[in-house]
Structures are given as structure tokens and as C-alpha cells.
Amino acid sequence: MANDSVPAPAPHRRRPRYSGSYPRRFEEKYKEHDPERHAETVARVLASGKTPAGTHRPIMVREVLEVLAPRPGELAVDATLGHGGHAQEILPRLQPGGHLVGLDADPIELPKTEARLRALGFGPEMFTARRSNFAGLPQVLAAVNASGKREPGAPQNIPGADLILADLGVSSMQIDDPARGFSVKLEGPLDMRMNPERGQPASALLERLKPEALAAVLAENADEADAALLARALAGKTFATTTELARAVRAALPWLRKDGADLAVRRVFQALRIAVNDEFSALETFLRHLPACLKPGGRAAILTFHSGEDRRVKTAFAAGFREGFYSDIAHEVIRPAAEERHSNPRSAPAKLRWARRVA
């Protein structure tokens, strides 16, 4: 082969010297916040199996689309809009004539997602965003329907949805923003509220809870084996930051090696997040209202990320099937394919279940 067909090696370029002015603030720190300007960085982060900060990779999209089967003219509800990853895939499949109502409890991320989806061309005639807990889905459907509260161009009459999706838990944007206090790795105030305008931060909950009550939270919300011991070490104490709490968890379990201690920290954070946001009672209310929020023949899909969530979904779907609200339900849980688990480790614990309302 002629040598001249081999491209010349790129000239070696020194990496710029570290200037000592490493950005301190989250907003300055991640180039990925402006994905348009930093496409290369975003591609590199994705290729390494991570999620670029300020974004969220939707999970099991193919499987969700398969079970929800969105069709032109249908009304969809995304009860956990997040970054709009699933919504962005569902919306075009509803056209012409369909509409998606996207709910999220988070007043910080919701306007950004609404703006992002609008910029992609999803106008008010096909997409409505609502800041709401999904426990209030029936009221949201009624409000969207009520005269005067509709977005201009939104459908006249919303009796129930053809498809409803819930992708539970927190988004990568929430986890990666230290100011929200969800991250086990980044220092931030110990908050963990999806809606910081309501309720009490995790720090206040820990100060207030008695050891027995905290032990119950740790056991029920995260199956923590050392719940009683950890509760004695943490309850009634003041932890201003995420790192202070993580340090105290490690100190309470000194015999654990690093991996075991990391998992214990994750379990404590998960248990507190669920308690702070009253996640199980919101899910139970949502599941109770779900059949009534679906049109006859309507489909629901729910993605869960730990046993406490999946158990509730499985039980509610089985009861709805027995009682004749659902004509069919997922009898086996659907898991992400190996390829997705590998390329997006945050998908690994995901479980998908579905139900179809009687026609």
C-alpha cells in the first residue's frame, strides 16, 4: 500500500497547564451544561458510560415505547417528565393530533425541560408542562381540561389518557447538582427535596427523628441491615452537608471495607430521600388513581429502581387485574438489556412493569 495514503500523525500538543483556577461552582464546572457548545466533551462522557452533567439519559426507551405503543392523535401523560428524554421520544409518535402532558414535582428543572422541548419544536398544541406531584394526576387532568386553564391550542376535552408513564426516583440533573443535596459524592447542603419550596430538608428530618423512627426509615426504605446501629449514630444529630453525613455513616460502620461503606452511604441517602419526599405514599396514591386516569384500553408503564417501589407497583397491578380494572398486566418484570446496563450503569437496577385498562 502506498505510504502517502496513511494520514500524517497529529502534531503532539501539550495539555494546557493547570492554572490553579479550577472552577468551584457546579454551573461553571461542567462544560456539558451547554451541550451545543461542548459536543465533543458530551460525546466523550457518554462513551465512557457516564451521563453528562445537566442531562439525563432516558432508560429502557425501546421497551417503554413497545409497551406504551403511542399512536397519532393519542393523549399521553409523562408523570415524571425529568429531562424529557422519554417525552421527546413519545411526542412525535402522537402526531398528528396528539398531546402529551408532562408533570414534575421539581420547580427548578421543569422550566428548563419545558424550554428544551419547546426549542425542539413541541409547541403548546402538542405539549403541556405542569409542576405537580403525580399523586395529584386526576386534578391535573381536570385542570388541564378546565376552561381558561388550557394552554392555547391544547385539546378541548381530556377525559383520561391513552398512555401514562412514570419513571420513578430522581434524575441525573438532580443528582449531579450539589446544591440539591442528593449526591453521595459531591458536597452540598443536606437537602434532598425534589421541590425545595415544600417540606423539610433531610438535615431537619435527621435532627427531628428519634432513633427508633430513623431505624424504621432505614429498614423500610433501603433494607438497611444495620438500621438500628446507624440510627443511634445519626438520629437527633446536626449534619449540614452531604459529606458530613457520609462521613458519619462510614464512622459508624468502621469494620466495612470501602465498597461496603460506599453502599451503606448510598442506602442511607436513598432511605432519607424517600422519607423527605414522602415517595411511597405519593406512589401509592398514584397507583390507586391510575385506572381512573386511563381511557378504556389505555396503557400504563412504570419504571422502578428499588424493591420498595417495585413491590408496590407489582401489588397494585395484580390487585387491579384481579378486580377487573386491568385486562392485562406484566406478569414478568422487564429488565434493561445487557448493552444498556453496560453503556449506562444508572440503568442497572431498573425494572419495568405495565398494565392495560379494560376496553
Ligand SMILES: C[S@@+](CC[C@H](N)C(=O)[O-])C[C@H]1O[C@@H](n2cnc3c(N)ncnc32)[C@H](O)[C@@H]1O
Ligand atoms: C428518573 S427522573 C425522570 C426522567 C425522565 N423520564 C427522562 O427521560 O428525562 C424522575 C423525575 O420524576 C420527578 N418525580 C419524582 N417523584 C415525583 C412525584 N411524586 N411527582 C412528580 N414528579 C416526581 C423527579 O423530580 C424527576 O425529575
